[in-house]
Amino acid sequence: MARIIGGYFTSHVPAIGGAIVRGDQEEPYWKPFFDGFPPVRDWLGAERPDVAVCFYNDHGLNFFLDKMPTFAVGAAHEYRNEDEGWGLPLFKSFSGHPDLSWHIIEQLVGDEFDVTTCQSMLVDHALSIPFELAYPKAKEWPLKLVPIAINTVQYPLPSAKRCLALGRAVHRALASWQGAEKIVVIGTGGLSHQLDGERAGFVNPEYDRFCMDSLAANPEAICVDSTKEIVRKSGSQGVEILNWIAARGALGEVPARETHRNYHIPISNTAAATMLLETV
């Protein structure tokens, strides 16, 4: 039987990719953020998961406004990164796990989540950076990938409540998978930040703390707000917390155990956070 070992959650600020290439991890500006990762690496090194199910949002690499799925599940053999247009390094490709992807898709649609399926799917920095952070020395990724993209770009966005329900449906799918893999769940993005408009640079540590405090034991508490209210509290791009909420759902309905947390303002325009939750 497959086993879900837990999940890690992290910001995916593009500038982190640049810092990694430059080797700036120990620089005073970056160190407080990168220092959040050794516990994640140690845990992954001990657990050695075989598959990652990663909830993220695309920033205009794979999806454009011509077709914008609310929930999209990758079912490809391989996921490549490509030029995102703003000078980021090219990130390594991932091997997919199409059999598990299709099992998840079957179960989700059976559960009335009518997702988009992608047999060809580019993955952007929002997916790659969390792996670069967790496996900094890897020449190739030591685990396979099932990516699940959530629309956080074009309104209407799915509600937080719906994202939690999606994640829980993914959990049921993983629980019924007959393979022997160890599975890690990843949620990327956030926390509070805003890139656009006259309120650019807005962060809200009080709300971020509420989200982090709620994630393991009571994620429902984050889900009482509409997406607009979440934007009000956490900024236009702070709404990427939807990826965290879905990933939390994929750990199941039972409380999870928070084993690590790091929080630092600022990384670029962002209140950056890293959390590790283990299944009980």
Place this chain on the structure above:
Amino acid sequence: MTRAPDTPPPPGDTAPIFGTHLFDGCAAVRGYALNAMCFSFNEAANREAFLADENAYCQRYGLNSEQLAAVRARNVLAMIEAGGNIYYLAKLAGIFGLNVQDVGAQQTGMSVDEFKAMLLAQGRKAGED
């Protein structure tokens, strides 16, 4: 005020959020040409073509006069008003070597140093709480 977890959020939250422009269907329709042009900048050859002849490149994507003026002025708030979405606009900004902190500074009327200092100050304040 907290609501019970099972209570749906109040319908029709129409109260504006200061300095925040939700990218909804109206904006997505209004900004389609501008965002399509910015999306094309994922390819290096297109970035070069834009730099070689900006007007011709904008014309090829059918930007309206408001969008053309905003691009010519390098005015991010005007681009957003014309339907631009920041994720795509960031690709245009990248052509000029500008990152999201440069763009943040422009939109808030600060210098880049002031904008960065504002974020650092928020970090210090959060650390004291």
